[in-house]
Structure formats: structure tokens, C-alpha cells
Amino acid sequence: MAAEWVVELKDVMKTYRTGPIEVPALRGVSLQIAAGEFAATAGPSGSGKTTLLNIIGGLDRADTGEVWVAGQNLQQLSSGELALLRLQRIGFVFQTYNLLPVLTALENAEFTLLLQGMPARKRRERVAKLFAEIGLAGLEDRRPAELSGGQQQRVAVARAMVTEPTLILADEPTANLDSATAIALLDVMEHLNQTTGTTFIFSTHDPQVMERAHRLIRLRDGRIASDETRDRQAARAAVRGDAG
Amino acid sequence: MRSLLLLVKISWRNLWRNPRGTALTALALGLGLALLLISLGLLDGGHEQTIADGVRFGPGHVVIEEKGYQDSNSDDLLLPALLVSRVEAFLRTPEMKKIVRGVSPRLLATGLLSSSANSAGVRITGVLAQDEPAVSLIPERIVEGTYLSSDKPSGVVIGSDLAHKLEVKIGSRVVLMTQALRPPGNGTKPGSGDEMQSTLLRVSGIFRTGLQAVDANIIQLPLPAAQTLLGVPDGQVTQVAILLQHEGDSAMVARALRKQLTGEPVEVLTWRESIPMLAQILGLDHAFNYIMNGVVLAMVGLGILNTILMRVLERRYEFGVCKALGLKPRQLAVMVVGESLALTAISLALGLALGLSVEHYFATSGLDLRWIFKAGLPPALVFDPILYSRLSSNRIVWSVGIVFVMATFISFYPALKAARTELPDALKVL
Numbered sequence: 001m002a003a004e005w006v007v008e009l010k011d012v013m014k015t016y017r018t019g020p021i022e023v024p025a026l027r028g029v030s031l032q033i034a035a036g037e038f039a040a041t042a043g044p045s046g047s048g049k050t051t052l053l054n055i056i057g058g059l060d061r062a063d064t065g066e067v068w069v070a071g072q073n074l075q076q077l078s079s080g081e082l083a084l085l086r087l088q089r090i091g092f093v094f095q096t097y098n099l100l101p102v103l104t105a106l107e108n109a110e111f112t113l114l115l116q117g118m119p120a121r122k123r124r125e126r127v128a129k130l131f132a133e134i135g136l137a138g139l140e141d142r143r144p145a146e147l148s149g150g151q152q153q154r155v156a157v158a159r160a161m162v163t164e165p166t167l168i169l170a171d172e173p174t175a176n177l178d179s180a181t182a183i184a185l186l187d188v189m190e191h192l193n194q195t196t197g198t199t200f201i202f203s204t205h206d207p208q209v210m211e212r213a214h215r216l217i218r219l220r221d222g223r224i225a226s227d228e229t230r231d232r233q234a235a236r237a238a239v240r241g242d243a244g
Numbered sequence: 245m246r247s248l249l250l251l252v253k254i255s256w257r258n259l260w261r262n263p264r265g266t267a268l269t270a271l272a273l274g275l276g277l278a279l280l281l282i283s284l285g286l287l288d289g290g291h292e293q294t295i296a297d298g299v300r301f302g303p304g305h306v307v308i309e310e311k312g313y314q315d316s317n318s319d320d321l322l323l324p325a326l327l328v329s330r331v332e333a334f335l336r337t338p339e340m341k342k343i344v345r346g347v348s349p350r351l352l353a354t355g356l357l358s359s360s361a362n363s364a365g366v367r368i369t370g371v372l373a374q375d376e377p378a379v380s381l382i383p384e385r386i387v388e389g390t391y392l393s394s395d396k397p398s399g400v401v402i403g404s405d406l407a408h409k410l411e412v413k414i415g416s417r418v419v420l421m422t423q424a425l426r427p428p429g430n431g432t433k434p435g436s437g438d439e440m441q442s443t444l445l446r447v448s449g450i451f452r453t454g455l456q457a458v459d460a461n462i463i464q465l466p467l468p469a470a471q472t473l474l475g476v477p478d479g480q481v482t483q484v485a486i487l488l489q490h491e492g493d494s495a496m497v498a499r500a501l502r503k504q505l506t507g508e509p510v511e512v513l514t515w516r517e518s519i520p521m522l523a524q525i526l527g528l529d530h531a532f533n534y535i536m537n538g539v540v541l542a543m544v545g546l547g548i549l550n551t552i553l554m555r556v557l558e559r560r561y562e563f564g565v566c567k568a569l570g571l572k573p574r575q576l577a578v579m580v581v582g583e584s585l586a587l588t589a590i591s592l593a594l595g596l597a598l599g600l601s602v603e604h605y606f607a608t609s610g611l612d613l614r615w616i617f618k619a620g621l622p623p624a625l626v627f628d629p630i631l632y633s634r635l636s637s638n639r640i641v642w643s644v645g646i647v648f649v650m651a652t653f654i655s656f657y658p659a660l661k662a663a664r665t666e667l668p669d670a671l672k673v674l
Contacts, residue, residue, distance in 0.1 A: 050668075059568055059668040080572065087570025094671065098565040102257035112569055114250045159569075 012065035040213030049203035091160025093170035150181035170202035255582030276544035277595025285633035304485035325479035346378025355422030370470025389414035389449035399448030403459030424475035564670025573663035584655030606633035
């Protein structure tokens with residue numbers, strides 16, 4: 001694997017089986033994502049967006065093909081090694097926030113740091129800095145039920161970012177947010193991408209969100225239908241505009 | 245260590261996500277423990293009382309008899325007076341004196357007691373008036389007249405049922421008829437045992453124990469009078485009944501006496517050996533109680549399993565998130581077991597508070613069961629209708645331990661379920 005790729009997939013296939021029924025989710029996906037990219041996977045429901053993110057994040061395994069993340073071949077890692085990779089190198093942001101309801105915003109954000117065994121003072125410093133950066137200062141002691149959807153998703157982003165991972169995977173992070181809150185969240189994610197150089201891959205089917213991605217990978221029926229950078233998207237839009 | 249503290253914190257807080265559910269589950273398990281403590285207290289108290297009454301209406305905690313008496317019940321088998329003196333001397337030594345409450349030599353035989361109105365077969369018990377009250381309950385249960393004393397050499401105490409049957413009162417004259425005993429090898433003339441003997445006695449006291457078998461059959465008369473009547477020479481007796489301060493010392497005292505009497509043709513028996521039926525009944529009662537408690541605990545356990553399992557299944561998504569974030573299966577299991585242990589700790593505190601309070605009440609005020617036995621106690625039953633609970637610290641530790649082990653064991657299955665949370669299935673939004 002080339003050193004500059006944070007993620008590299010080679011001819012990855014995945015089929016889900018429910019009894020006699022086989023549902024192909026990915027049909028030979030090959031892809032490279034470089035360090036620091038702010039990429040989105042888009043496509044209609046069932047196109048394979050979530051499966052792709054799950055396989056990159058080590059939450060699921062490909063049937064065939066190779067999956068390299070942060071220099072490691074995921075197909076050859078045990079469950080325990082995958083858990084360690086997720087804990088140390090990958091951050092997750094889920095569609096439904098998925099904060100632990102019994103922990104405060106601060107405790108949720110430092111959850112992964114605690115699992116890593118980081119001392120309390122260092123943990124608190126890191127979380128406080130991140131909270132201030134993404135507009136969560138003052139909400140540290142609130143439980144998820146006491147936060148708005150946008151605030152909860154920011155805490156989820158903080159939880160993903162706090163370990164300073166190589167890669168952040170966000171599965172439809174704005175799906176449950178209104179458009180203003182979604183834009184604000186994307187601002188936060190883009191800001192963190194720009195300032196820390198962390199690679200972001202998120203899935204969406206919201207055109208407004210797609211526009212914010214620096215690279216857009218469109219999936220259809222488990223295959224990559226298009227893979228364009230923002231510049232190419234802009235150029236194509238300009239051509240369409242001229243033609244119009 | 246830090247991550248363990250985090251898991252403990254999460255477990256504890258998870259417990260209070262549904263306070264009502266937690267309280268109900270804790271109450272169920274607590275009630276299970278309380279029930280266990282109360283039933284064990286009453287069982288042990290009842291048994292202690294039954295043993296105490298049983299041995300005092302019978303041969304004491306330890307009894308010494310001539311070899312073969314226990315099996316044959318032959319009244320001809322008698323202990324020599326010298327041996328009785330040796331036993332009494334040994335039991336008066338300072339170390340035994342602390343343990344022994346009373347020693348009573350007895351001469352036992354059967355006979356016919358007649359009044360002017362009626363006659364009845366009786367069990368004759370010749371006793372020393374000064375020794376018997378320290379061993380037997382009969383002197384304490386005198387309801388009319390007085391117990392035997394040295395100034396009434398021809399006095400006899402009889403049960404209330406027998407007095408009723410013979411239509412006698414205090415001071416009434418009765419005739420006791422019996423066959424002279426024939427102790428083997430004591431030089432008594434052969435054939436003398438066949439002779440019928442009789443003596444005139446005067447009723448000095450009437451006792452009522454509530455036990456028909458005792459009240460209708462047992463009579464007590466002074467030992468010298470009994471020995472004379474039965475033709476027993478040289479102060480021989482049938483048995484030496486020994487009552488101890490604590491039942492638990494029975495085996496130890498019996499061992500010490502066996503050692504002391506090595507080579508003598510005697511048998512030293514604990515109450516378990518001399519009244520085997522009582523020991524068997526108590527054993528059966530214990531077994532039945534253990535089974536009942538086991539059933540109660542199993543039912544409570546299934547309830548707890550259901551509750552914890554439901555809690556785990558409801559949080560499948562959450563466990564999926566934890567696993568996705570890097571929590572290992574073992575840590576997920578620790579989280580569930582921790583939650584279960586916290587629940588168990590609360591339940592045990594509740595159960596102990598409730599169980600020990602009720603047990604204390606029954607230990608001091610007793611559980612009055614007289615309303616069940618309005619018509620009188622069964623004749624063969626040695627039973628005080630007011631039960632006093634007795635719960636030893638061993639029993640408490642054992643009960644708490646068994647409930648704790650059960651609850652911990654039960655939590656393993658839900659913990660395993662949590663540990664086996666499958667990714668990415670658990671993360672699917674329903």
C-alpha cells in the first residue's frame with residue numbers, strides 16, 4: 001500500500017445473506033483516500049454507503065478484496081486487534097448521536113480517552129480545548145437528554161476527535177438535524193479537518209452536504225458510479241451553467 | 245484501572261436509568277433473602293426447641309445404658325452402682341461441670357397402675373427427686389400437688405390424662421404392680437424375675453406436658469422405692485441421663501465418656517442415637533426446607549435473570565456503540581456483571597434489613613402457632629406451639645453468600661449476551 005493513503009480498498013466485495021436470499025452490498029469497490037481528505041460517499045438507500053464505512057471502520061469484514069486502513073490490512077486483523085485499531089486510530093460519528101445516556105457531555109467525550117488509560121488532567125485539558133473550539137463550552141455537565149440534537153452530535157464529534165485519530169468515519173451525521181444545524185455541524189467538521197489534518201469520510205444523501213465535501217464518491221448498486229473532487233464538480237457545474 | 249472505574253460508574257448509573265424497575269427487582273431479591281433468613285431462623289429455632297423438649301422428656305442429650313439396651317429395650321439390662329458413681333464423679337470435674345446442666349440416674353420398667361376406679365399400663369421411672377428436675381421437664385410441668393421429695397418415699401407423680409383415667413386426685417392411693425427385674429449375672433436367684441411385685445403409692449403430683457404419650461403413660465416415683473419394688477439390688481439403674489448446657493456439645497461429651505468408660509459393657513449415646521426418630525424427623529424437615537428455599541430462590545433468580553436480560557437486550561444498540569468505540573467484549577461483560585452486582589448489593593442490604601428485623605421479632609416474641617393446634621397437639625409430637633427463631637451468624641453468612649453467588653451466576657448469561665454483541669448488526673437503526 002502506498003504510504004500516503006489512509007484508506008485503500010482493492011476490489012472489495014460484500015454480500016449479506018438472510019437464509020436463501022443474498023443481497024450484494026458492495027460489488028468490487030476499489031478506492032484510495034489520502035491523509036487529510038474531507039470526502040463524502042453519496043447515493044440512494046441500499047447503494048452501499050453504510051457498508052463501505054463499516055468495512056473501512058473495521059465494524060464489518062469484506063468477503064473478498066483487501067482493506068488497508070492506517071497501514072494495516074484489516075482482513076488479517078483479529079477482533080481484538082480491530083477493537084484496538086478503532087480505539088486508537090478511528091473515530092466514529094453515528095447518525096443517531098449514540099452518546100451514552102448515563103454519562104455527561106464531558107464524560108461521553110472523554111470515554112475513549114479513559115479506555116486508552118489517559119490521566120484525568122490530560123483528558124480534561126484535551127476535552128476542554130475541543131469543547132471550546134466547537135462551541136460546547138459550558139455544556140460539559142449536561143447529560144445527552146439535556147442537549148439539543150445538534151449539541152449531541154457535536155459531542156459525538158468531540159468524542160471521535162478527542163483521541164486525535166487518523167480517520168473519522170461519519171455515517172449520515174446530519175440526517176437527524178435541521179439544515180441550519182447540519183450546516184453548523186459541517187462547519188465544525190470542516191474546521192477540524194483543516195486545522196488538524198484528520199481525514200474525514202462521511203456518508204450522506206443530502207445534496208447540501210454533498211456540496212461541502214472536497215471529494216464526492218457516488219455509489220450505485222454497490223459500485224462506485226463516480227469519484228470527483230470539488231474542483232471537478234465545480235467545473236462540471238460551470239459547464240452545465242454555460243450550456244444552460 | 246481507569247477504564248474499570250469508568251465501567252463501574254456506567255454500571256451504577258445504568259442501574260438508576262429505570263429506578264422503579266431497579267427498586268422492584270431489588271425488592272424481589274431482597275424478599276427472597278428475607279424469606280430465607282426468616283425460614284431458616286424459625287426452622288433452627290423450632291428444631292432447637294424440639295430437641296430441647298425432646299431430650300428433656302426423653303433420655304437427655306447424652307445417655308449411658310448397659311450394652312444392648314438401646315436395641316432390646318430389655319429392662320433387665322442394668323448399670324452397676326459403681327459405674328454410676330464413676331460417671332457422676334467424672335461429670336463433676338471442673339471442665340465437665342461447665343458443660344453439664346444435670347445428671348439423673350433412672351430405673352425404668354413397665355407396670356400396671358390401679359386405683360379403686362380403674363387401671364392402666366404405665367412406664368415406671370424411678371428417679372432421684374433432687375437430681376431429676378435438672379434433667380427432665382416433668383417436674384416443671386406439675387399442675388397439681390408437688391413433685392417428688394425425699395420426705396415422701398411413697399409418693400408418685402402421674403400425668404393428667406392418667407389421673408383422669410384412674411379418677412385420682414392429689415393424695416389418692418394407687419397400687420403399682422410389676423414384675424421383678426432379672427439383671428443377668430448379678431447373683432439374683434434365677435426365676436425371681438417372674439415374681440409379681442406390688443406397692444402402695446400416694447399421688448403427690450399431677451403433671452401436664454400437652455403430650456398425650458407422656459401424660460397418659462409416664463409415672464415417676466422415688467428411685468429407692470422403685471429399686472425395692474423391682475427387686476434391683478445394690479442401687480443399680482437402667483440409665484444415666486445427662487442434660488448439657490448446649491446441644492452442640494453432645495458428641496464431645498459422649499466421646500469423653502466413652503473414653504472414660506473404655507472396657508465397660510456400656511453404650512454412651514447422643515440424643516441422635518438414643519432418639520433416632522427425632523433426628524430423622526428433623527433431618528427430613530431440614531431437607532424439605534432446603535428444597536422449598538431452593539424453589540423460592542430459583543423463582544427469584546429467574547425473575548432477576550429476566551430483568552437483567554431485558555435490560556441488556558434493550559441496550560443492544562448502546563453496547564454496539566461501545567464496541568464500535570473500542571470497548572472489548574470482556575469490558576462489556578464486566579459492565580453488565582457490575583450492574584448486576586450493584587443491584588445484588590442493594591437487594592442484599594434490603595433483604596438483610598427486612599429479614600433480620602422480622603427474625604428479631606420472632607426471636608423475642610415468638611411465632612404463636614397455638615391457633616393451628618386448638619384441638620391439642622398430636623400425641624407423638626414433641627412440639628412447643630410457640631416457635632422462637634434462632635439464627636446463627638453462620639446461617640446469615642451462608643444465606644447472604646448463596647444469594648450473592650446465585651445473583652452473580654445469573655448475571656453471566658446476560659453478560660455473555662452483551663459481550664457477544666455483533667457488529668455492525670447492533671448498530672442498525674430500527
